[in-house]
Amino acid sequence: MMTLKVNGHDHQIDAEPETPLLYVLRDDLKLNAAKFGCGLGQCGACTVIVDGKAVLSCVTPLVLLEGKQVTTLEGLGTVSEPAPIQRAFMEEQAAQCGYCIAGMMMRAQALLQRNPKASDEQIRGELAPHLCRCGTHMRILRAVRRAARLMDTAKLLPAEQRSAL
């Protein structure tokens, strides 16, 4: 039994220490966003944020996460109160099947948290571990750029107005 902090809440997890985080998120915590794509760290569909960094949850064992903060796409916002990155992907209609999108959004979120002024080249470089099969890449790039602008705007506003964005 170990304590895992996900989206701000502590969870008691009864799983083998070598269990990849992805299976804990999906099977134990019933979260949908992190996706099984390859189990090999090759496609990025399982990406979540751990202590501010984008991490491939399919190859990250539970034992390494003691005392760390895990954030999944569910932890950023909701349909009615979307985070800037979620709002940006909706506004750009940046999905086809959308299976790869949650992972892309989490890596983009981690990038923009540490560098809100990321250049197009930096965004492309950061998203290099991620695959999309429907060919939505152009919109994904646009959505990340839009998210950067939205996050910038959000910072300038008083906290209580942010949710109205």
Added chain:
Amino acid sequence: MNAPVNPDRRQVLAGGGALIVSFSLTGAFAQDQAAPAAAPSPLPSPPGSLKTSPYLDSWIRIDADGAVTVFTGKDELGQGFKTAFQQIAAEELDVPFASLKVVTADTKLTANEGYTSGSHSMQDSGTAIQNAAAQTRALLVAEAAKRLDLPAEGLKTENGAVIAPDGRRLSYGELVVSDMLHVQAQAKSTLKDPATFKVMGQPVPRVDIPAKVTGGAAYVQDMRLPGMVHARIVRPPSYGAELMDCDTSAVEKMPGVVKVVRDGNFLAVVGNKEFGTVQAMMALSAAAKWKEHASLPKQDDLASVLTSLPAQTSTIFEHSDPAARGEKTIEATYTRPYQAHGSIGPSCAVAQLADGTMTVWTHTQGVYPDRQGIAEMLRMPPANVRCIHVEGSGCYGHNGADDAAADAALIARAMPGTPVRVQWMREQEHVWEPFGPAMMTKLKASLDGDGKIADWNFEVWSNTHSMRPGGAGCMLAAQHMAQPFAVPAARPLPLPEGGGDRNAIPIYTFPSAHVVHHFIPDMPLRISAMRSLGAYHNVFSIESFMDELAALAGADPVEFRLKHLDDPRGRDVIAKAAQGFGWRKDQKAPRDRGYGFAFARYKNLAAYCAIASEVEVNRETGRPRLVRAVAAVDSGQVVNPDGLVNQIEGAIVQSMSWTLYESVTFDDTRITSIDWQTYPILRFDAVPDRIDVHIIDRPGKPFLGSGETGQGPAAASIANAIANATGKRLRHLPLTRKRIKDAIDA
């Protein structure tokens, strides 16, 4: 089906004037001389899928509280159909977009519309919904006219109600009577004037995207039914491998393991926890002893493989003008390797046997054919099998979806009452999905003294392009059972749409033309429908060769195409793409860059698409990069312009990945491209700077279907740009860095 005829409804229909409805229960109307059903000649059939599912209530339900539900037998696969259908219904019914609910493919609830494939959904289902909605609105107006004792012509519809000139308002919920919509559609509908459209033609945001970007349950992978168990399959290591021995006792004792299922060469393990089941699968895989057979052809000589297999040869187009004289002749051979659908999420399905019914949640592209195949495999009546479409990970083609559905059903049968979720692993999807078939084309053409094409010869060698379930034998689980079902004989898909010969007949006008299809029944690798079927390679070949001929004629590629094309809508998209790109005669690309152009009308009967592209080639490494692409598309009446743009952008990017990087690899026994390292696809560093899509809207014209129209033109446009940049013509897909480098160095 045979609902009693409501005499009131007959009056309604008569009163409606404009609306003439024929009933399935013709006995009741047989003597009604006023009814058109009595006319001596057969009635023209209604449009789209109303032909096969003519009842209005197969498409639209209105409840007494006014709630409207629209039913489609097609799937949402990420193309945005659910939203587009909702727009169509909202428009023709005059109800608010957000108030509608759309139910997609489900064998218990929706019409049988076959597969969601072939860019058919807008034509089939979109047309059916549009006409069913229009006829439903007419029925409601007629009912209101009767109740208000006013002429129907003076009534209007708005916001889910019929409004009289004096302001009286009857809501659809009030107007609908029990079986009012259980009538067959008539051949013609009074559709709205496109000039009045409020919802159709608008870039309405997709209804499926909010859940997908917030972690909502959006995929079959996200289903968690009460008491559900996890299953993993242990697939054979290669085609035809036999399971000689497997001691399952140790695996059965592993913690959390519920059951090991073995049926001949079908082997699976079921567990309570997902990761425990993966570990059990690995243990079971280690315990399984297989006998393999070396049955695969030589990967590096596909042209010889394809031409040496027995083929059924037929001339599919012949036109000869003895007056046309060719002076200069060239010929060329083009090949395409086996290519993978490569969905990012491996296939998944959930199945449950309860109360004698097998319910399967699946990302199949055809719930009815899937049900047929699963019922046959389980030896159950199809009525006792229900297939419900739930989205999976996309690719726009026949991936492992149907196989995973069969896997889940076979395991669920062994565990009555328990919902079973089967999730394929990455290497299983890469090895066992049915690939896009390898193809070869041989072209030969002559130019006359004026630099026009005098004669054209085109030959294509190909497997079929669909082994979708036509029965149990198309599904891996049924093939692997102890009492296996044989893979059905492959059949060529009939023209005019075709399979291997899709788009083999040129859309251009040539004095003499000869097109031959060599259909190869034997399938050394497992294959099935990949987005655009044979059109991808045939258009790549035709449009590459058109550039080779233009060069021979010393003509500009765009001008050369227009010189041979009569179709005005085709000419329009070519002109639009060229204009949007800034294409100029005698243009010269900067150093190490090239411009390319290509055009096709998908299947010669669906959407038109022209693409101009700019490619950069690194002469040191051979590395190509698509810098920008400009497309023009004519898909008939546009329902959701942003959805259409998304499809075309995606088609260009996906086709670019196929064209530059992708081929399935194999040795004499096994598929060796088993993951993203061994089957590389496009990554973000190679994504174009920009893609522009120009839509030519055709208000009031039929929907043409656009999901696949970009695949071939994108490939040829890129190939032509590479030839323009390097002076070298590459004819063998994929156009890899190595092949380009070798050509530059040659």
